[in-house]
Amino acid sequence: MAIHVHSTINGQAAEFLCEPDASALDVLRDTLGLTGSKEGCNSGDCGSCSVLLDGSLVCACLVLGAELEGRELLTIEGVAAGSELHPLQQKLLEHNALQCGICIPGIVIAAKALLDRDPSPDETTVRFALAGNLCRCTGYDKIIRAVLDAAATMRDSAGAHA
Amino acid sequence: MARLVLLPAQRTHTGGVSEVDVDATDVRSAVAELMKRFPALPAAEVEGCHVAIDGELVMDPFLESLAPQSRVIFVQRIGAG
Amino acid sequence: MTIATHIPVVGSRPPRPDGADKVTGRARYGADFSLPGMVWGAVLRSPHAHARILGIDTSAARAMPGVLAIVTAEDMAESFSADVAAGESHVDMQDLSRNVLAREKVLYHGHAVAAVAATTQRLAKEALRAIRVDYEELPAVLDIDAALHPDAPVLHPGMFTRGLPETPSKPSNLASRLVMQKGDLEQGFAESEVIMQRTYTCASAHQGYIEPHACLASAGADGQIDIWCCTQGHFAVRSYTAALLGIEPASIRVTATEIGGGFGGKTTVYLEPLAVALSRKSGRPVKMQMSREDVFRATGPGSATRITVKVGAKRDGTLIAMDALMEYEAGAFKGSPAGAGAMTIFTAYAAPHQRAVALDIVVNKPKVAAYRAPGAPQAAHATECLLNELAAELGIDPLELRFRNATRNGTPTVYGATLRDIGLQECLEAARAHPHWSAPLAAHQGRGVAVGFWFNHGAQSSASVHLVEGGKILLQEGTPDIGGSRASMALMAADTLGIPYTDIHPMVADTASVGYNDMTGGSRVTYATGYAVVEACRDLIASLRARAAAVWGVDPARVEWKDGTATDIEDSTHVLGLSALAALSGRMEGPLSGQGAVNLKSAAPSFSVNIADVEVDPDTGASKVLRFTAIQDAGRAIHPDFVEGQLQGGAVQGIGWALNEEYRFDAKGVLENPGFLDYRMPVASDLPMIDTVIVEVPWPDHPFGVRGVGETPICAPMAAVASALNAAAGTAIRDLPLSPPRVLSAILAKG
């Protein structure tokens, strides 16, 4: 039987019905039309559906829609402030760190989760923080550089505002 | 006379003949001459091929001209990813 | 043709035009499209690797409420005219039809048998369980030796080996035998002072694109059909779907969605004909998407191979004779890239006596699909590893061995063509000059070097440019952008028109909105589609000059197009820019556009040199790539970031194939690792940065000197990594992948 769920998605109240075994990813993509989170595996192994659940990095495919009751979710659609890109998004663009781009929504979210708690990661830290996000096109090189560059930019801008 | 060098799959239908001299000024007429010479040779074994004309690889040849001493080597199509 | 000398825009690294959509989640990929009234399709797959289909009973499924349509092989077209020549590939429609839906037999575990459309995904899957299929199980043929055994079960009773002196009297699993030869092999080996022969194997590896296949099809009552799908070739989807279902191609409009990786694996069709058939039957738009498991079980991996190479050389390292027997698994239907492998295996070397024998072998596994330089990485693994073994045997530096034997312009290849304008020497020199080559190594570390080669492709592309009010350019092309090609197209257009990059708005148009284009494959997009874009821009410039001449009342020969502006060489007061000319359209001959259409029958061959450093833990067999340098001739790097990206991505795919990736089947032919957990592609923490060196030896037949770059990068890494690992571990493992258990047992075996 369908379950009635109230949650907050990208800062907006969201209400939906879902089956007991529907994943949060199913709800986002098929019910709410938020297709920025991608299904690459449906088993938590590729990271393309990475979202922040109450600030914690998870795969939307491994969360039930029903579990979102009363919770806050941030998806890729909620990362940029209007037309102003997040520094991570900006740096991924500047480094041309994406080829097909399907992994990028998940990379942005996972990297954001990292920089939210560690503003000065080294290369190894970034690599392990993104180990749950498969990219088949880039060999990760430019993605890692973009994340390190974004971290530096965010530190500079935080310093400038301090 | 241009010389045609056949692929193994083509030789199956030419009684083992591997090289054929034809009087032709372009690939189309050379192939027509070849087919006339060997009626058992299926068109699909010829028309799907690339060729190397005097060393220059030409994909999907048709009207490319041949010199009197040209050497035309049939080349298997290449799949690509 | 002259190469442009003053190139202000090409060679710069601006962000891609479609980038913002891709970092914000707005870009729409294959599974991101929906339509009002849409229903869901699902596929019933074979539980057996080899079985005869005795009957399919769909009545119970059909009777379920919410089930709208079911299709089986009976719904496919009955017969096919001939092979459909679709650009670089040549497809047997009988086989393709049977791969999309099994007819007489199922030929691999996961082979599609029927498809259902229902109002929900859940219902569609339930309906699959209600379909009864009667199978007569047959013994499965699961490897090369089993397939070639004289008493082997035969997959295709109508398949007789091609390429033998006489057509055999009995069918077999050997689809074809191809022999290519130059020189006199016997004489070559007789002249050799050292002869070495080794056998190398590679496991089957999947392309591993992160986006599963997905499509949406909608058939109208008037027979018009729309398809949205993630594909490397939407024109090929049109051709194949039309042929398989007996529909006029012109009635089908295919939109290539953004594509989440392909690497060759999205050059064919799996779901699209099923979705169209279901939509025609149900009268509803039908959406289908594969699970990751479906992708692994039922879409093409690259071939598993066994390659025996024999080389003869002088003691000074001069190669005299090279011979290879190349056995490639095709999967369930003929068409492995054995031939292409044979055409690449010795191409980098000038040895006068060469032979390559290629066998295309069917087995009860998924039909292989193109995978990035199909057939070449396995071939390079064999030759390059053997040359490294030979170098060690002769006490010659392995790079020096390559210098001594590298092919040069004018040297004939084993397949009959003669190479010209190649950059192999330049790549080797870049390797020797690179600090990586001379960097010190510690204990348990080793270094490997290898050369890669791929032909690249040309073929058909068309493009249009339209001048938009305001003076900006809309650029329509028709090769799906899989790695940033819209940026390269915009750069070449901007350069040709003499306007800023950001004034070009490129798009990948659907099959009804731009002229025919062959697929995104064969590393042909920047080369051939780029050429078409340049032609389209030149066409537009001709119109612009004519308009300006008419406005000024002068001879068009006086009008020059420079820096995005028409100028009169005899009157400097005469100046008309794009925006002014656009504004005049309505009072002159109408809209301004340019068309470009090309069929490039040749392409620029490209070479690479890779250097890898690997460290091995001798206690566990674990290995780690410490450093990797990819050097490649790109002809001319239109957008160097994306060229580097190709080199880096190809390197890492090769590293994965070398170290951990493999298809593992059980004794019944069931894939044991159909997921990313156990099909182990490299993750970010497995890797170092991938250094790149772009060598630029321009290809004279392209306006910018472009060579394709996408495929060559995967050719050399497996050999470089394997040689490095064997050097580090003191082993001689010739089978890929070099997984830790295999490495450890080799270490323990040597004591």
Place this chain on the structure above:
Amino acid sequence: MAVRAYRAPRSIPEAVSLLASEPGAFALSGGTDLLVQQRSGARDPGAFIDLKRIPGMLGIEEQAACWRIGASTPCVDIASHAGLRREFPGLVEAAGLIGSKQVQGRASLGGNLCNASPAADSVPALVVNRASLLISGPQGERRIAAECLTLGPGRTVLGSGEFLSAVEIPRAAVRQADAYLRFIPRTEMDIAVVGAAAALQLDAEGRCTAARIALGAVAPTVLTVPEADAVLIGTHLDTDAVAACVAIAQSACNPISDRRGTAEFRRHVAGVLLRRVIAIAAQRAAQGV
């Protein structure tokens, strides 16, 4: 069976009652194994009973005699807990090895234990630290040793209506320390091919006074080898003593060959990892960690 219900009880009695009454009820913690198994058909739940809204299921509590970790606490919280890391660095590292960062945002000790995989990363580390498990059920609460939970792959001693509510780890003594290592083909994202944990206590002279080792993925359940522990006691963990310990442990291994590794490989690497974890734990203990 289709999943017909999702329930999120707010109390232990409510959860016990739902687990006992809902047909095919499965306790849901992080779901990182259960949801994947449900989709592949490996498990067939009729209802999900989500335990995470029950007070006490989430959180790490430092008590006088033990650390209490709510069974549904996500591994990311364990892996980043400074106090726990000081006392049980091996356990914390094990929790930080389970899957990706995304998976660690959901996966819990309760799930890792109750999934009953022989390869579970946290289990050897819990076992060497003599963790006990609090099980809630229709008869109230009972307590078992961590190594007593599983009967074999996918099977536990939990009865109808029972679920794991908390893990308690006795406080570490002075000069007691643990270590955990696993072998995987990549650096992340794999299931352990072999896992090895050790907990050691040294006296002021560096003599081993207490030792416990445990191995994962070399037997149907986590493998403890008291005879191997015993040969370390009273020694200075010299090469011979460790070699004797490793030899005994290796001969107790009963691994299988599968897609992740061969039996011979597992047995060999179990010895390698065991040597390494003993060295790491000894060094930590000597430093008074």
